[in-house]
Amino acid sequence: MSRESTRSRHQALPPAMREAVDDFADHLARVRNRSVHTVRAYVADLVSLLDHAGRMGCATPADLELAVLRSWLAKQRTLGAARRSLARRAATARTFSAWAHRNGLLATDVAVALASPQGHRELPTVLRADQAAALVEAPARASRATGTGTVDPDAGPGDDRARPGDETVRPVGAARPAAGAVGVGDEAVRLRDRILLELLYGTGVRISEACGLDVTDVDQGRRVVRVLGKGGRERSVPYGVPAQRAIDDWLRSGRPALAGPGSGAALLLGARGGRLNPTTARRIVAGYAADLGLPRVSPHGLRHSAATHLLEGGADLRAVQELLGHSSLGSTQIYTHVSVERLRAAYRQAHPRA
Known part of the structure; x- marks a missing residue:
């Protein structure tokens, strides 16, 4: 409606x-x-x-x-x-x-006996660990391959309101544009893309949570980010050394280049200096994935991948629940099904008696 x-x-x-x-x-x-x-x-x-x-x-x-x-x-x-x-x-x-x-508007709770069909719960799309690593490292590789940032100079400046075409990711290995076509802003956007991808996969946070982060939410000494999740629930999520390097580079060289009067305390900025819009962030992720020939993936797909890889690596289910900010363990258990399905697929492909 x-x-x-x-x-x-x-x-x-x-x-x-x-x-x-x-x-x-x-x-x-x-x-x-x-x-x-x-x-x-x-x-x-x-x-x-x-x-x-x-x-x-x-x-x-x-x-x-x-x-x-x-x-x-x-x-x-x-x-x-x-x-x-x-x-x-x-x-x-x-x-x-x-x-x-x-609140006294109904004499009895008339919906207590209301039944409803159980929605079909599809297993989320999950990248392999090597695919996720390739995606997260794509901004750095693109810069080394082209000598440029990741924004197509012909697309015009980025817009925090996420108008289509404002931030177009240049394909990995694309030809270098004419001299003078790119500048400090392009490199800053590349650094922004790098920290965005590192945070999404390295912490498993939701895209709204990542875009809502302030600079003060990052505790670099303890290597954790303070996240405000659904229902106003706050949690601390650790991140690794690669994400720390991305944060260091972004805060030192990237964010100052994009920051403006409307930036406030926002950690992630759009190319016009405002807080990064989730719609733009989704387009950034999809663009890098498409350039690499990966399956269609969204920021939530990176969250799915992070959770699955944690469980496959031996992480405790309740620890993953805490990291993801799930209020119910049942929401986290879907990732155990993902791992089982991947195991079955590998078995069917490789075992002679499958």
Whole structure:
């Protein structure tokens, strides 16, 4: 559902329903400390539910019944919603029902018995260790091969608002541009790309967490970064010697070249000096991966790879859970399945009796 559609349907709700939506959104943001994106998704689902309830004769949250919730989910399924989407919408209904009951808007928690299909959980794409190393080292190799930075000078300056084409990664081994076509800013962007890739793979942080880092979040003495994760949970994540070298080079030579009045305390900067935008960061990762002929990979793919390689190297599952910032061990256990699948694939390929 688009934002415009959500706003339109929200305004069409009965006054009591509109007030409940607004109060619920405020609860998610202020009390539950949910992200803007999470609140937006919950609100869109809730507006859809209450709009459907209104068409069934409900004027206030107190009119909601289990049959209404089931009818709404059935309609979503008829409209072609995927199992994963249905599971998320059912979770929205349960969360809202529990909140409304606690706040006196519902006499009983009507969604307690609401069942939902289990979303199909696909195994994440994972790079091999040598592929991940090649990707992380790509900015340095590109500079040595071309004598330039990683930004195509014909693409124009980078933009922290992530307009398409602003930061184009030059293919590894591409011909060197004409003299004078690149400068200090290009080298600074290369250093920025290097620290970005080192942090994503070396720490397994989410792309939003990496882009949200401030310079003061890096403890170079202990070699850890302080990360603010989902739900406002803070954790410290260690990083290795290669990442330390990348941080040193970036803080010494790269960041000062890009920093401007709008930089603030941001660790990672866009080519215009503002905090690096996650959309731009995703494009940077994808560009280097494409240049190397690697499978299509995103920043989250590097996070998947880091977790899998840690477990394959013998790391404890709960330690990996802590590093990744998962609130539930079940979220981390998917990586054990990844490792088993890789083992099975190797067995099928190599064993004569497979």
